[in-house]
Amino acid sequence: MHVGVLEDDLDQQSFIEQCLISADHQVSLFGRASELRRATQETLFDFLIIDWRLPDGCGMDMVGHLRQNDGWLGPILFITASQNEEDVVQALEQGADDFLAKPLRPRELIARVNALGRRAG
Template sequence: MRIAVLEDDPDQQAFIAACLAPDGHRLTGLERAVDLRRWIQLEPFDLLILDWFLPDATGLEVLEHLRHGQSWMQPVLFITARHQPGDVVLALEAGADDFLHKPLNPEELRARVKALGRRLVQPPAGSVLELGCYRLCRSRREATVDGRPVSLTEREYQLVNLFFSHPGQLLSRAFLMELVWGLSGDVQTRTLDTHISRLRRKLGLDGSQGLRLRSIYQYGYRLEEVGRKEGGVIASVGTDAR
């Protein structure tokens, strides 16, 4: 499974990774809630291991946002050094699927993760996105057009994944910069615009293949579906959602 570990203690992250290493899971260690917010948009994680105390939020706040703000349905394993009687109830009511106290027992951790893996409710990391003649394989991080593989850099792949995951939605430059580059605030967008230009060229996202990556003046970009007939475009489909 592809597992996100939101834990601000590097030693604890390393310990969890060592415990789960025999089972061949792919772990991404994160230290702040804002990091998870970014990565959850870029990676189809199968499971989240979530600590109670974080530098910029509580685990309960993170869980509430995931379940209600992003409708994230994959299993969550809550871990904490707290031993208050009501902690387990709070975590489960917030949407956790299981709960472990620190210090973690390696064998118990492995067993709980395996059990949660059986609860997956969506296609795992190997899921494929298909839009018309375009196909994005997330497990191999590959894109094809009419079966033809297209070479993409890591940042280009992340952008394509975002646009293909939100077709028809207007995504702001600030949103794209924060998720792909981890930047926020007053930053130059020239780098983003250059990447978008390359994507249009590499993938033919000019409408000729049924999809158009459209620039929205002074705001951002939207991936639109277009239909073609003799004489031009029939229609563009898309709603401003961000």
């Protein structure tokens, strides 16, 4: 699968990229919401991973924009440092397909990406 990753923390970006590449996924990294927005217009992604806090906006807003304005139908895994139940509920209601709290665990990240990818077809 080709996975677009929106994460502004370079260490987290690298960690996610290494995990996904080890599972034979192609990865495109973005540090700003505006970069991913442009890329989704030009590139076919099978899956998106989006972080909550971004330098140019909120990942939650990005999920809503992709679902409501751009018609994005593919799986979205939302990641954040928050483990607050209200945040989880809000992310899922906004259009995320799954939610993963940091610190990310490599095997769990890969398993969730693979499971969501299977469901999406």
